[in-house]
Amino acid sequence: MAVEIxxxxxxxxxxxxxxxxxxxxxxxxxxxxxxxxxEELEEDFDGxxxxxxxxxxxQRDLTQEYNVMSIPTLILFKDGVAKEKITGYKPKKALSxxxxxxxxxxx
Numbered sequence: 001m002a003v004e005i006x007x008x009x010x011x012x013x014x015x016x017x018x019x020x021x022x023x024x025x026x027x028x029x030x031x032x033x034x035x036x037x038x039e040e041l042e043e044d045f046d047g048x049x050x051x052x053x054x055x056x057x058x059q060r061d062l063t064q065e066y067n068v069m070s071i072p073t074l075i076l077f078k079d080g081v082a083k084e085k086i087t088g089y090k091p092k093k094a095l096s097x098x099x100x101x102x103x104x105x106x107x
Contacts, residue, residue: 004054010062013050014052018076022072026057030071030088034089045103069087
């Protein structure tokens with residue numbers, strides 16, 4: 001299950017390898033649509049990509065720090081550094097292809 005990100009654990013959770021952080025909110029319809037997609041991808045990429053969630057309502061400072069203007073937004077971290085941002089709902093196939101490419105680049 002995806003780790004919940006806070007200001008206290010962001011550095012630790014994203015420190016090594018690839019981590020995909022989902023910036024979301026409870027009231028966001030597309031965020032709710034993306035949740036089961038990310039759960040499936042978490043199983044598919046077990047051991048290759050860590051998955052985490054960040055509630056934009058509870059973590060406003062981090063939301064601003066990473067320039068998240070709309071949700072859902074996915075930010076891919078590599079070894080603790082935010083590398084790429086994906087905004088909006090994306091289907092599983094598109095996200096799976098994206099993550100496959102990033103895992104290959106990381107090996």
